[in-house]
Amino acid sequence: xxxxxxxxxERFPKTRYAGSKRKxxxxxxxxxxxxxxxxxxxxxxxxGSVAYLLKCLGAEVTASDALESNVVAARALIxxxxxTLGDEIEALVSGLPTSDGPIGIVERVFDEIFFERxxxxxxxxxxxxxxxxxxxxxxxxxxxxxxACLAKRPYxxxxxxxxxxxxxDVARSFGNKVTWDTPFNVxxxxxxxxxxxxVFDSGRACRAVCSSALDMDPxxxxxxxxxxxxxxxxxxxxxxxxxxxxxxxLCDPENWEERVLMKYKHRPLQGRGQNPWCDPAGIIGAFEExxxxxxxxxxxxxxRSDGIPGIDEIAGFLKHxxxxxxxxxxxxxxxxxxxxxxxREIVLVGR
Ligand SMILES: C[S@@+](CC[C@H](N)C(=O)[O-])C[C@H]1O[C@@H](n2cnc3c(N)ncnc32)[C@H](O)[C@@H]1O
Numbered sequence: 520x521x522x523x524x525x526x527x528x529e530r531f532p533k534t535r536y537a538g539s540k541r542k543x544x545x546x547x548x549x550x551x552x553x554x555x556x557x558x559x560x561x562x563x564x565x566x567g568s569v570a571y572l573l574k575c576l577g578a579e580v581t582a583s584d585a586l587e588s589n590v591v592a593a594r595a596l597i598x599x600x601x602x603t604l605g606d607e608i609e610a611l612v613s614g615l616p617t618s619d620g621p622i623g624i625v626e627r628v629f630d631e632i633f634f635e636r637x638x639x640x641x642x643x644x645x646x647x648x649x650x651x652x653x654x655x656x657x658x659x660x661x662x663x664x665x666x667a668c669l670a671k672r673p674y675x676x677x678x679x680x681x682x683x684x685x686x687x688d689v690a691r692s693f694g695n696k697v698t699w700d701t702p703f704n705v706x707x708x709x710x711x712x713x714x715x716x717x718v719f720d721s722g723r724a725c726r727a728v729c730s731s732a733l734d735m736d737p738x739x740x741x742x743x744x745x746x747x748x749x750x751x752x753x754x755x756x757x758x759x760x761x762x763x764x765x766x767x768x769l770c771d772p773e774n775w776e777e778r779v780l781m782k783y784k785h786r787p788l789q790g791r792g793q794n795p796w797c798d799p800a801g802i803i804g805a806f807e808e809x810x811x812x813x814x815x816x817x818x819x820x821x822x823r824s825d826g827i828p829g830i831d832e833i834a835g836f837l838k839h840x841x842x843x844x845x846x847x848x849x850x851x852x853x854x855x856x857x858x859x860x861x862x863r864e865i866v867l868v869g870r
Pocket of ligand 1 (some may be wrong): 537538539541543562563564566567569583589730732733746747748749794796
C-alpha cells in the first residue's frame with residue numbers, strides 16, 4: 520500500500536479522550552505494516568486516531584462508533600479528504616456570546632454544572648452558526664467545539680457536575696486552570712487549525728458511520744481493529760455515553776432536552792448504564808460475539824492486561840474462531856502470556 524509519508528499520522532490532533540490510542544500509533548503502525556490488507560474497519564473508533572493511521576497506511580477505511588460525536592469527528596478527519604475551515608473559524612466565533620437573544624438549552628439545563636453562564640451562552644449561540652455550514656466544514660466546526668468543551672473540563676469529562684472544582688479559589692495539585700479558563704473562541708480556533716492540518720487525501724474512499732459494533736457488516740473488511748471500552752479486574756467499566764453525553768447533546772440540540780435524565784446532577788442522557796461493554800457481566804459475551812462476527816477478517820484487538828476478560832481468555836476466543844494468535848506487549852512481540860499482572864496495553868493479532 521502507498522503511504523503519504525512516514526509518520527504522517529503524527530498530524531492527528533493530540534487528545535485526552537478516555538482510552539485514545541493516539542500515543543500507541545507508533546506501535547500499531549509497526550504491527551500493521553507487517554499485515555496485508557486493503558480494506559479496514561474500526562468499529563469502536565473513538566477519536567478516530569487508529570482509523571486515521573489506517574487511512575495513512577493507504578487502506579479504504581470505515582470508522583464507526585456508537586456515539587454520534589465520535590462519528591462527526593471521524594467524518595471531519597477521516598472521511599473528509601479536501602475540505603478545511605481556514606479563516607472561516609474567525610467569523611464563526613467572533614462577537615460571541617452576545618447578551619441578547621433567547622436562552623438556549625445549555626444555559627437552561629446546564630446552569631452551574633459544567634461551564635460558567637457566559638460560556639453556556641457561547642455554546643448555545645455558536646450552534647446555529649455552525650448549523651449554517653455544510654458537509655465536512657460543519658463537521659470540522661463541531662469537532663472544534665467538542666474539543667474546546669473537553670479542554671475546559673476537569674478530567675476532560677462530563678461525568679460529574681463539578682464546575683466548582685474549576686472555579687473554587689484553592690491551590691490545586693492537578694489540572695490546568697489556565698486551560699479551563701481559556702475562552703471558548705480561543706480554544707475553537709486552536710482546534711480548528713489542528714484539524715485543518717490533519718485533513719488529507721489518501722486517494723481512497725473512507726467513511727464514518729454511527730452504529731453499534733455488532734450491527735456493522737462484517738463482509739468485505741480485510742482487517743478489523745477492535746478497541747472496546749475496558750472493564751477493570753475489579754469490575755469497574757467505562758460508560759462512554761455517561762462520560763461524553765454533553766457532546767452527544769450538541770449533535771442533536773433539538774431533541775436534547777427530552778432525552779436528559781434530570782434526576783442526576785450531571786444531566787446525562789437516557790441509555791446510560793445499558794451498554795454490555797461497561798458491565799463485567801456483559802463484556803465477556805460481547806467480546807465473544809464480536810470476535811465471532813468479524814472472524815472472517817484479520818483481527819487486531821487492543822485491551823489492558825488486567826481487564827475482564829483476561830488477555831488469555833480473549834486469545835482463547837480468537838483461537839476458537841480459528842485464528843493464529845500473536846500478543847504484542849509494549850512494542851515487542853511475545854508469544855507466551857506474561858505473568859506480570861500490572862496494567863499494560865496489549866495488542867492481540869488474530870490471523
Ligand atoms: C477505548 S475507546 C476507543 C478509542 C479509539 N481507538 C481511539 O483511539 O480514540 C472505546 C469506544 O467504543 C465506543 N463504544 C462503546 N460501546 C460501543 C458499541 N456497542 N458499539 C460501538 N462503539 C461502542 C465508545 O463510544 C468509545 O468511543
